[in-house]
Amino acid sequence: MTRRLFTLALVFSLLLCIAAAGLWARSYFVRDSLRFRGTGRDRNLLSSAHGEMLAMTFFDDPFFEDTYAGGVRWEKDNVDDIFGDWLLPTAVPRHAGFVYAHFQTIYLAGNGKPVNCRAVAMPYWFPATLFAIAPLIELRKRIRSRRTNQIGLCPKCGYDLRATPDRCPECGTALIPRVAKPC
Numbered sequence: 001m002t003r004r005l006f007t008l009a010l011v012f013s014l015l016l017c018i019a020a021a022g023l024w025a026r027s028y029f030v031r032d033s034l035r036f037r038g039t040g041r042d043r044n045l046l047s048s049a050h051g052e053m054l055a056m057t058f059f060d061d062p063f064f065e066d067t068y069a070g071g072v073r074w075e076k077d078n079v080d081d082i083f084g085d086w087l088l089p090t091a092v093p094r095h096a097g098f099v100y101a102h103f104q105t106i107y108l109a110g111n112g113k114p115v116n117c118r119a120v121a122m123p124y125w126f127p128a129t130l131f132a133i134a135p136l137i138e139l140r141k142r143i144r145s146r147r148t149n150q151i152g153l154c155p156k157c158g159y160d161l162r163a164t165p166d167r168c169p170e171c172g173t174a175l176i177p178r179v180a181k182p183c
């Protein structure tokens with residue numbers, strides 16, 4: 001049961017890694033934006049472009065009526081189109097590609113008027129690498145154990161143990177015999 005859950009978690013991790021890598025590649029060609037309403041006149045934006053994911057909340061947006069058309073909207077734009085939302089890269093400091101601004105005033109393109117927002121951004125390499133770690137460790141483990149099992153190599157140093165199945169003459173590792181010997 002535990003083993004099964006572990007495998008399931010590994011598969012899930014691998015899928016997330018593939019999804020992150022796919023969105024990462026896509027983000028250089030297409031700018032995806034998901035817009036939905038927050039409380040009151042707050043407006044939310046989830047965006048993907050130029051190798052990063054961005055989540056923003058515009059507090060009490062003075063341009064709510066101009067910028068929000070209702071419901072949950074997904075838009076696909078040219079990645080290099082500069083809209084007000086994408087002024088963030090210059091407005092908020094980054095640390096290794098990460099952004100966290102709890103309350104920041106930015107100036108929207110077009111009218112140049114200020115709007116307060118919260119912004120969180122993350123480069124795609126981060127989730128892609130993070131979700132690749134566990135599957136890669138498991139893969140390495142499986143390849144290794146298969147190799148050592150198949151051809152009778154020392155699990156520690158890889159020395160050929162066909163002549164000395166009880167102890168590795170190279171590194172001294174004691175081995176449990178695969179077949180119990182008669183006394």
Ligand SMILES: [Zn+2]
Pocket residue numbers: 154155156157158159168169170171172173
């Ligand atoms: Zn050895």
